[in-house]
Amino acid sequence: YTLGLNLGAVDTCLCMGASISQACGFYHAYKGKGNRPPIVATIGDSTFFHAGIPATINAVVTGAKFVLVVLDNGTTAMTGNQPTPAVGSVANVFDGNNVSIEQVLKGCGVKTILIRDPYDVPGFTRTVKEARKKIEDEGVVAIIARHPCIRDKKVLASQDVYSIRVTDRCNKCRYCIDEFECPALYLGESKVEVDMSICIGCGVCVHACPRRAIVAEPIKR
Ligand code: SF4
């Protein structure tokens, strides 16, 4: 999944849909050597449907141990926002049937499937740590990171919105700009500023500042 490369969140990327089979291979390559690194595979929701299912079955069958994160935004944003099989409509907008990611994972033999909203950064971080512990007993542990794509105007209109402000606690360390990379944040003269013309008020940046200089006030609709 290339979207985390710029944030240093991805160590390997071979091709679209390869992450689960790679994670499985890494596990077996390191198994029994005493230096197994933490292994986390990330895959988009639509890619999971077209390339992740056989690899997940293979990982379960061969006893691989890693955390699998399915990034479920309910769309295929990379190729033009076509619906995924979980949505219940098809690309020509006629209604279709939906296939649940969690049920597919269960059918692949994954015992623990945790569904969390990645916008809850502290909660999601706890979940990843919890999953990492569980893999030793359970093999593949799946987290579905579920938050609908905000490019859909209906989604944007329905989610919680915050007014974002950067306080004088900001010391221009640039962490939020270099490591978090929301394009709405930019370095002003004395502190980081928020470009309100592109900020969607998601509030996630609050968790990006180690000095707690970014504050969010809920906006009532
Ligand atoms: S808002 Fe926080 S993270 Fe960003 S530059 Fe200021 S102190 Fe650093």
Ligand code: SF4
């Ligand atoms: S609220 Fe969301 S869009 Fe606005 S600056 Fe923070 S992270 Fe970026």
